Amino acid sequence: MREDRAVDDVKQLDTLMGRVAEGDEGAFGEVYGAVSGSVLGVALGVLRDRAQAEEVAQEVLVEVWRSAGRYRADLGSVRTWVLTIAHRRAVDRVRSAQAASDRERRAAMLEAALPEFDEVSEEVEDREERDRVRRCLGSLTEIQRQSVTMAYYRGLTCREVSETLSVPLGTVKTRLRDGLLRLRDCLGVSGG
Known part of the structure; x- marks a missing residue:
């Protein structure tokens, strides 16, 4: 019975995503409610910072709204597609922060090494x-x-x-x- 409900949820999300792709805000609200907690969880797991994770979750859900037409059910479920976007976005945020930190460290070392x-x-x-x-x-x-x-x-x-x-x-x-x-x-x- 639980499997049947999971299959129904997957089918329902697929149907909702089709409506979201057509600009249906109500359908997006339902997709949002179904995946937002998981999106935040994935982002928080990668970033370890709640504020950053919330920003990434918001960015991901905006991206889902904008790119709903690119979702393909034959490649995976809506939840998998959205969580993949969330993971990639969170990893990008970590890499970006690390790159900025590395640049600042190199600049500080260079500045310290050279006279004014x-x-x-x-x-x-x-x-x-x-x-x-x-x-x-x-x-x-x-x-x-x-x-x-x-x-x-x-x-x-x-x-x-x-x-x-x-x-x-x-x-x-x-x-x-x-x-x-x-x-x-x-x-x-x-x-x-």
Whole structure:
């Protein structure tokens, strides 16, 4: 008797699916009532997350409504067709989530491995600036270079440069002024 009822249920769902394919909303309501619990169960079994499973179940049942015309009774029962769709959709959701997680992990690893672009560009600019200053210092006379180096790189006062080089203070100031003017011109810095 139970087998007879199961066969009747299968035939009834087949008939209902034919009506759903023709746009019968009432028939879809009956199909929905017959399979929605099983669809949610399959999705929950794959996803292990109720909210995700409910989303997938909703997507599957919308797909059943839209693609009812593609159902073929000769390939299996309505329940099998719908649950196959549910399983595939749930597996796709897992794969999609895993792929997104993998992409995020790879992006985070790449980001952690590379220095910030700004750090790299700043370092390059600093190195280029130092090279330009060295080149321009090389264009100064020996006396100018000594005065500028002592005053600006060693932090000596004009008086200390004068004492270290045994040169009058006025001469040191002139050398510094002339050296700085030549550096400014060489570096392309506007005077002002």
